[in-house]
Amino acid sequence: MKVTVIGTGYVGLVTGACLSEMGNHVLCLDIDPAKIRILKEGGIPIHEPGLLEVVQRNVQAGRLEFTTDVDHAVAHGTIQFIAVGTPPDEDGSADLQYVVSAARSIGQRMTDFKVVVDKSTVPVGTGDKVKAAIADELAKRRMTLDFAVCSNPEFLKEGAAVQDFMRPDRVVVGAEDERAILLMRALYAPFVRNRDRMMVMDIRSAEFTKYAANAMLATRISFMNELSRLAERVGADIELVRQGIGSDPRIGTHFLYPGVGYGGSCFPKDVKALAKTSADAGLPSRILTAVEAVNEDQKMVLVNKVVTRYGEDLSGRTFAIWGLAFKPNTDDMREAPSLVIIRALLARGARVQVYDPVAIDEAKRQLVDVEEAVNEASSAQAAVSGADALLIVTEWKEFRTPDFEHLAASLKDKIVFDGRNLYEPALIRSFGLEYHAIGRP
Numbered sequence: 001m002k003v004t005v006i007g008t009g010y011v012g013l014v015t016g017a018c019l020s021e022m023g024n025h026v027l028c029l030d031i032d033p034a035k036i037r038i039l040k041e042g043g044i045p046i047h048e049p050g051l052l053e054v055v056q057r058n059v060q061a062g063r064l065e066f067t068t069d070v071d072h073a074v075a076h077g078t079i080q081f082i083a084v085g086t087p088p089d090e091d092g093s094a095d096l097q098y099v100v101s102a103a104r105s106i107g108q109r110m111t112d113f114k115v116v117v118d119k120s121t122v123p124v125g126t127g128d129k130v131k132a133a134i135a136d137e138l139a140k141r142r143m144t145l146d147f148a149v150c151s152n153p154e155f156l157k158e159g160a161a162v163q164d165f166m167r168p169d170r171v172v173v174g175a176e177d178e179r180a181i182l183l184m185r186a187l188y189a190p191f192v193r194n195r196d197r198m199m200v201m202d203i204r205s206a207e208f209t210k211y212a213a214n215a216m217l218a219t220r221i222s223f224m225n226e227l228s229r230l231a232e233r234v235g236a237d238i239e240l241v242r243q244g245i246g247s248d249p250r251i252g253t254h255f256l257y258p259g260v261g262y263g264g265s266c267f268p269k270d271v272k273a274l275a276k277t278s279a280d281a282g283l284p285s286r287i288l289t290a291v292e293a294v295n296e297d298q299k300m301v302l303v304n305k306v307v308t309r310y311g312e313d314l315s316g317r318t319f320a321i322w323g324l325a326f327k328p329n330t331d332d333m334r335e336a337p338s339l340v341i342i343r344a345l346l347a348r349g350a351r352v353q354v355y356d357p358v359a360i361d362e363a364k365r366q367l368v369d370v371e372e373a374v375n376e377a378s379s380a381q382a383a384v385s386g387a388d389a390l391l392i393v394t395e396w397k398e399f400r401t402p403d404f405e406h407l408a409a410s411l412k413d414k415i416v417f418d419g420r421n422l423y424e425p426a427l428i429r430s431f432g433l434e435y436h437a438i439g440r441p
């Protein structure tokens with residue numbers, strides 16, 4: 001089938017690449033010429049495992065193309081995906097300007113039947129706004145053309161995006177038009193073979209499902225983070241508690257890891273947006289307000305431990321930081337807790353030596369105003385050299401089994417503050433290191 005994807009970020013590029021892998025002819029559009037230039041030159045503008053190979057294979061096969069030409073993009077696909085950003089507005093609601101503008105571009109140019117599929121995360125009722133925007137543009141052109149609007153929220157995780165798209169737990173499609181449903185079924189059939197995991201529902205329920213999923217996951221994380229503080233207070237080990245509850249299939253093991261707070265481009269903004277929707281509906285959510293508040297506090301948990309150990313004044317001290325991205329296997333720094341941690345240490349007079357396998361360039365861009373206190377290290381080992389103590393912020397695999405002897409020899413105070421509970425306390429302490437983890441004795 002001919003498919004256009006509007007917006008070539010994390011979601012749009014993965015969607016376009018994976019759809020082309022199944023034989024579709026996909027044209028990806030972006031308004032950012034720098035992104036399209038990188039893609040046309042054979043690269044990809046983000047770090048996402050496995051994505052470059054899929055992109056290159058399908059570009060070579062002539063099934064995947066990139067453009068900044070809106071006319072070309074709208075003319076191309078019968079199915080038009082909208083995968084543009086929906087960043088938070090000042091009041092927490094999702095800013096729909098990019099979605100509506102993409103919808104208008106389609107309405108301004110279409111000459112035949114289109115299925116317009118919203119893949120961006122959008123509040124309930126956005127489908128109606130997309131419909132109205134297209135109808136309005138057609139009316140301005142004095143044209144009556146048939147079109148359908150669908151909601152198809154995306155559930156991929158960064159760092160595992162290709163795998164998540166190729167083998168989805170479910171594909172949610174909000175649609176009312178029979179022809180659109182048939183086309184969406186055909187498009188997704190290769191991804192849900194053997195067990196049909198496509199769920200067709202009304203558009204509002206599909207839009208709502210996306211926020212409900214992210215809010216549920218964020219709630220689990222904040223709940224565990226809150227419990228981890230209580231565990232410390234009462235002398236329990238949250239890691240044993242996590243295993244103890246996760247083994248109950250009604251609870252399950254996923255997303256129970258305490259840490260330095262959730263970050264990324266989705267949970268923070270989506271929890272805020274759902275809270276705003278709730279408040280606007282006259283049903284303010286006490287749970288979501290608490291989820292957010294606990295998360296804000298949690299970003300300071302490592303800094304609080306540092307302050308308890310060293311005092312408020314950290315001048316003259318240097319801390320090594322392992323991991324900057326909001327999670328492993330990505331260079332995405334959006335809402336990364338590392339930024340809060342680094343700024344809080346610097347505000348108390350410290351310097352930092354930071355290492356991340358892929359996110360360093362993006363991190364430097366975000367820390368440009370404090371760059372003189374931020375030293376970039378070329379390896380995990382180099383970061384700890386000459387530092388007083390180490391803070392572990394992101395659980396990259398290469399941090400999981402470090403050379404503890406080297407760590408003990410490199411850190412002046414031999415102290416590790418672990419924001420991801422990577423090590424067995426007894427083991428790391430046996431190397432003479434002082435160890436502070438989250439919710440662990």
Ligand SMILES: NC(=O)c1ccc[n+]([C@@H]2O[C@H](COP(=O)([O-])OP(=O)(O)OC[C@H]3O[C@@H](n4cnc5c(N)ncnc54)[C@H](O)[C@@H]3O)[C@@H](O)[C@H]2O)c1
Binds near residue numbers: 006011083122155
């Ligand atoms: N990143 C994720 O893991 C993820 C997962 C699921 C859902 N989502 C949702 O998907 C949406 C996109 O997220 P993302 O992380 O891919 O965003 P992104 O910022 O990485 O990419 C969005 C892209 O859209 C482009 N764009 C904006 N307006 C455009 C227009 N009119 N025409 C063409 N291109 C345009 C931008 O230049 C940008 O490249 C958001 O609503 C997000 O909440 C994201």
Ligand SMILES: O=c1ccn([C@@H]2O[C@H](COP(=O)(O)OP(=O)(O)O[C@H]3O[C@H](CO)[C@@H](O)[C@H](O)[C@H]3O)[C@@H](O)[C@H]2O)c(=O)[nH]1
Binds near residue numbers: 221255257261
């Ligand atoms: O047990 C856990 C699991 C995650 N996190 C943190 O939660 C954040 C989000 O992690 P993750 O969900 O793995 O990454 P995202 O790429 O943000 O993916 C989420 O957000 C996407 C955008 O909406 C959705 O599509 C995905 O389903 C949803 O998992 C990160 O800061 C993690 O460190 C924890 O602290 N503890």
